Amino acid sequence: MSRCTAPSDVRQRGRADVASPGAAMRGAVVGAVVVALAGIGAPADAAPGPTPTEPVVSGAVVNSGKDVIVGITHDVAFPVTVTGADDSGLSFVDVDLKGPHGGFYTTDAFCETATACTTAFTVNAHPAPGSDDPVDLANANAGTWKVDALVDTHDGDSVFAPGVASFGLKRAARLTVNAAPEPVAKGATITVTGKLVRANWDTYRYAGYTGQAVKLQFRPKDSDTYTTVATVNTNSTGNLHAKVKAAKDGYWRWNFAGTTTTGPAKAAGDYVDVR
Incomplete structure (x- = not known):
């Protein structure tokens, strides 16, 4: 740090230089007693001011x-x-x-x-x-x-x-997805591939992210909600591969939650027409 907090005793000494309201009041009270003995009324005590607080x-x-x-x-x-x-x-x-x-x-x-x-x-x-x-x-x-x-x-x-x-x-991380074939017969096999890469701050390039769990998700054509179908780990180059059965029209994507050093990423859904 280029600056440091002033020690608390320094701050206290700075505030102690201000005349104490309590001391002034004690002087006023003594004077009031003398006046009262002479048969003259004394003024009422004033309340002390607020005490400054520490930030x-x-x-x-x-x-x-x-x-x-x-x-x-x-x-x-x-x-x-x-x-x-x-x-x-x-x-x-x-x-x-x-x-x-x-x-x-x-x-x-x-x-x-x-x-x-x-x-x-x-x-x-x-x-x-x-x-x-x-x-x-x-x-x-x-x-x-x-x-x-x-x-x-x-x-x-x-x-x-x-x-x-x-x-x-x-x-930063990025994900791609490809679901094929398109179109596909109902009940046939769909192959979903993709790749997870992340920013390399040392080389200023994106490179494959190895050994990461990524969710394969599906959203029916008439729905706004993706459901996880499987979880697949990336290989040594960040690639993903999965096979699923074609059941209905909809979108396939990969979804990576991120890690303590890398942000999350979602691929845009790839639409497959099931006939």
Whole structure:
């Protein structure tokens, strides 16, 4: 972190320089007693002022609660909103994102309200224009990332909240599907093939994703709902292969749920006419 939270004893000393309302009241009470003895009425005691509170960070939301999924061609921008409270209101936030194998991003911003501060991040895993050098991410950085937040308040206090949130920064995946023959006789065999690939942030290409469980799903022509028919593992090159019986007209697709390092993917349904 480029900045750190001021120690609590420093903040306390700063506040101690302000004259205590209670001390002033004690002086007023003594004076009032003397006046009362002389037969003159005394003024009523005033209530002490509110005690300042320490700032708190209550949480953070990354990318509206969704994983950040990055391919190999485009920048991906997403917000991080830190929320908290202070009697003077939040004024400024410094946010660090920390990931596996040294992954790191940082940015800061003024708070848009007294209780919320939103920063914007942009990440990518493609070469810089006219260069073969990577701009940001490597494959080893994919996985679970943590959020650290340092928030300043309008009255000069600050609070540091390490690990206030976490999120998945994942490699993008793609799926294809082909169901054949088309058309097909009812009761005959349909062969459904496809391929699962994912972004390689080291080579800036998509490559087959090996040994992954992928669901084969079917949706009848007159329905909006897909049903899982089988689960098939990808081979050494990411290819998929399954054989099913033709029962009715409808759409076939592959559906991959994703992993801790790779985002989900669904193939567009391939329609088969059963006669």
